[in-house]
Amino acid sequence: MAPIYDNDVLTGYVKIARDMTQQKQAEEALAISEERNRVALQSANMGAWDWNIVDDVVQWNDQHFQLVGLSPGNQSLDSAFFAKFVHPEDMEMVMGELAKAVVGGLFQMDAFRIVQADATIRWMSGYGRVVESVDGVAKRMVGVMYDITDRIAAEKGLRDKQIQLEISQRAARVGVWGFDLVNMKGIATPELLELTGYLDPGDEWRLDIFLEMVHADDRQYVHRAVRKAAADHSGIELEFRMEHPEKGIQWMLMRGQFIPPYDTVNASLMGSLIDITDRRIFEEQKDAFIGIASHELRTPITSIKAYAEILEEMFAEAGDLNSSGLMHKLDGQVDRLTELIHALLDTTSIVNGKMKLFPTKFDVNQLIYEVADSMSAASSHQFEIQVSDEAFVFADRARIRQVLTNLIGNAVKYSPKSDKVIIDAVTKDNQVIVCVKDFGIGIDEEIQSMIFDRFYRSSDAQASTFSGLGLGLFISSSIVLNHEGTMSVTSVKGEGSTFCFTLPQLT
Ligand code: ADP
Numbered sequence: 001m002a003p004i005y006d007n008d009v010l011t012g013y014v015k016i017a018r019d020m021t022q023q024k025q026a027e028e029a030l031a032i033s034e035e036r037n038r039v040a041l042q043s044a045n046m047g048a049w050d051w052n053i054v055d056d057v058v059q060w061n062d063q064h065f066q067l068v069g070l071s072p073g074n075q076s077l078d079s080a081f082f083a084k085f086v087h088p089e090d091m092e093m094v095m096g097e098l099a100k101a102v103v104g105g106l107f108q109m110d111a112f113r114i115v116q117a118d119a120t121i122r123w124m125s126g127y128g129r130v131v132e133s134v135d136g137v138a139k140r141m142v143g144v145m146y147d148i149t150d151r152i153a154a155e156k157g158l159r160d161k162q163i164q165l166e167i168s169q170r171a172a173r174v175g176v177w178g179f180d181l182v183n184m185k186g187i188a189t190p191e192l193l194e195l196t197g198y199l200d201p202g203d204e205w206r207l208d209i210f211l212e213m214v215h216a217d218d219r220q221y222v223h224r225a226v227r228k229a230a231a232d233h234s235g236i237e238l239e240f241r242m243e244h245p246e247k248g249i250q251w252m253l254m255r256g257q258f259i260p261p262y263d264t265v266n267a268s269l270m271g272s273l274i275d276i277t278d279r280r281i282f283e284e285q286k287d288a289f290i291g292i293a294s295h296e297l298r299t300p301i302t303s304i305k306a307y308a309e310i311l312e313e314m315f316a317e318a319g320d321l322n323s324s325g326l327m328h329k330l331d332g333q334v335d336r337l338t339e340l341i342h343a344l345l346d347t348t349s350i351v352n353g354k355m356k357l358f359p360t361k362f363d364v365n366q367l368i369y370e371v372a373d374s375m376s377a378a379s380s381h382q383f384e385i386q387v388s389d390e391a392f393v394f395a396d397r398a399r400i401r402q403v404l405t406n407l408i409g410n411a412v413k414y415s416p417k418s419d420k421v422i423i424d425a426v427t428k429d430n431q432v433i434v435c436v437k438d439f440g441i442g443i444d445e446e447i448q449s450m451i452f453d454r455f456y457r458s459s460d461a462q463a464s465t466f467s468g469l470g471l472g473l474f475i476s477s478s479i480v481l482n483h484e485g486t487m488s489v490t491s492v493k494g495e496g497s498t499f500c501f502t503l504p505q506l507t
Contacts (some may be wrong), residue, residue, distance in 0.1 A: 047145040049128070051079065053102060054139050058082060067124065067145060069116025087113035087121060094126075102138045105130040111148060123152045177256075178270035179207050181230050186268065195252070195275055197244040215241035215249060222254070229269055233258045236271060239280070251280040291348035294341045301341065305334045343471045347454055350478045357396040357482060361506060364391040364400070364432050368423055371404040381412050386424035391432040392506040399479045400503070406472040407436040407499045413466055415440025415496065431485075431502045439496040448489055452477045476501070 037048075038061070047064030051057075056079055062072035068085040079098075086094050090112040101107035107128035114124050128143020166189070169176060175192025179185055188198065188205035196213055198205070207226070214222050218240035229236045236256040244250045256271025308331040315324035349355050365387040372383040393400075404423075411421040418439040425434045441460060443451060450456050457470035477487040480501045491497035 045146065049082075049143055049145065051128075051141045051143075052139070053141060064145060067116075067122070067147060068114055069118055069120065085114050085116070087115050089113070101128060101130065101141065105133075105138070107141065107143055111152065122147055123149045173274060175273040176271070177205060177210075177273060178259075178268055179205065180266045180268045182266040184208065186270075192273055195250075195273060196242055197246060213242050213244075215243055217241070226256075226269065229256060229258055230267075233260065236269070239276065249277075250275055251277045287348050287351050290344050294344040294348070297341050298338075298345075301334060301337055305331060305338070308334055340469065343469060343475060346475045347471055350475065351454075355478065355482055357399060359394050359396050361392060361394050362397050364393055364434060364503065365425055366390075367397065367401060368404065368425060368434070371401055371408060372423060375405065375408055375412075379412050380419060381415070382420050383408070384420060384422045386422065388425075389427065391425050391427050393432055393483075393503045394506045395483050395503055396479075400483075403476040403479050403501060404434070404436075406476045407501075410472060410499070411436050411438035411440070411497070413468075414438065418496070427505050430505050430507060432505045433500055433502050435498050435500040437496065437498040442493040442495050443489065443491040443497055444493050445491075448491060451489065452487065 045063055045067075047067040048061040049064055050059045058077040058079055058081065060077065065072045068082075083091065083095065094109060094112050097107055097109050107126065109124075109126045111123055111125060114122050116122060124145050125148045126143060126145045128141050130138040130141045132138075132140035168174075169189060169191055173191065173195065175195045176187075176189040177192050178187050184207040185204045186207075192198070192205075196210070198210065198213065211219055211223055222238065222240050225236050225238050228234070235258070236254060239251060239253050241249050242252050252273050253276045254271060254273050256269050259268045259270055261267040308327050312324050312327035312331060315321070315327055346355070368385060368387060372385055376383055408421060408423065415421070415438040420439060422437040423434070424437075425432060427433070443458065447456075447458055451458065452473050454474040455470045456474075457468060460466075473487075480487045480503070483503055485502045485504065487499070487501040489497060489499050
């Protein structure tokens with residue numbers, strides 16, 4: 001309030017009133033905003049700096065002191081003090097960026113090293129901007145600095161792993177591929193391009209170009225497997241031939257897995273490819289050898305059998321029953337040898353896809369009785385047969401007899417401590433299902449899928465006195481498969497096994 005005089009006479013008062021509410025509110029808002037910033041910086045463990053460029057005075061918050069390994073303080077510092085903590089190798093870069101920022105207004109350094117007070121080296125990221133300038137000359141700059149050591153370590157770990165993976169893929173000569181199931185395009189490693197001779201890598205690897213390089217006879221098969229894995233969300237494992245532009249036909253083993261979509265990424269298939277040409281050549285040579293050797297053995301063995309039969313008869317006629325008995329045993333062993341040779345010959349024709357079938361119409365139930373009858377004479381086991389109606393099929397009777405003989409033979413062989421084998425047959429959904437159940441040694445779950453492989457014998461079978469070549473189930477399952485049927489096993493170790501196969505029913 002101020003008095004007003006007119007010629008020294010007080011004529012009135014002027015009252016000036018200022019409303020302080022707004023200013024107060026603004027101050028409070030500023031305080032709140034500063035507090036908020038402080039909390040944010042603290043919780044993110046961010047160092048904040050404020051650099052008065054004109055006077056070269058620097059202020060740090062508590063976290064900034066901690067980031068360089070000092071206890072928090074509130075003294076004023078200068079830029080040289082900060083420089084003391086910058087790693088010598090990064091000094092030029094950091095100072096250069098700061099000098100540029102003074103002119104350009106923005107400081108940004110993704111990664112540089114700080115040597116803390118106790119000589120520990122930590123990685124930092126820094127960001128700052130000019131907040132005050134006069135006539136284009138920067139006066140003040142503020143910014144933040146934060147520790148990224150853990151992120152750098154993780155990235156380095158990831159990079160190291162990536163390098164190790166690439167080295168091991170190269171050493172093992174494994175190509176890796178992957179493609180998106182919407183666009184049928186994706187990635188391939190250099191090893192894969194080299195293995196296949198894929199010439200136009202560009203940026204992407206395309207399924208259609210890859211399929212073009214697959215041998216014409218195998219292309220359908222590979223394409224079908226890919227489509228099936230995509231549709232069933234399953235895996236792939238297949239061997240096929242590829243036409244390498246320089247090396248010619250190469251055998252490949254391809255393995256892959258369906259990867260479900262995630263975020264914005266489409267579903268894909270991803271996997272590996274290895275060259276198995278040497279293994280295939282070796283296998284072909286081995287099969288050829290087995291084929292020739294077993295074929296050559298057949299003639300002398302047929303002669304031995306004929307001589308044994310003649311001698312058995314001659315001894316019997318001469319009344320030398322002892323010798324004729326021995327000859328009978330010899331004949332039996334020759335039969336066993338013939339069976340083994342036939343098994344070997346069978347495998348070569350299966351592998352070459354040359355198994356010939358001579359199908360006729362017959363009742364599986366009747367065949368079961370027949371086989372069980374012929375085997376029961378030489379076996380101490382009881383065969384319990386459970387069949388109901390007739391079960392007609394159109395199949396190669398001799399081959400199905402071979403399957404039954406193998407399954408019942410195994411059931412007896414692998415259940416030395418029990419005396420019962422159950423054979424049953426049912427018809428369901430136009431299929432005849434035949435099962436042979438024993439109460440013997442059983443099969444470990446992990447190896448149940450392998451016992452149908454050629455030459456596979458479990459360590460139990462190898463270690464003990466069970467004889468065999470590991471061919472029976474391979475041949476039997478191939479026979480069933482060739483009849484559009486399936487073969488499976490369920491087994492509990494120590495309790496017994498049940499082998500089942502199906503054949504299309506003739507209705
Ligand atoms: P082999 O009997 O000549 O070894 P197979 O192909 O008939 O060959 O059988 C492969 C393997 O499967 C056998 O070595 C054995 O380990 C296992 N196996 C087959 N049948 C049975 C069974 N009924 N019980 C237990 N193990 C079996």
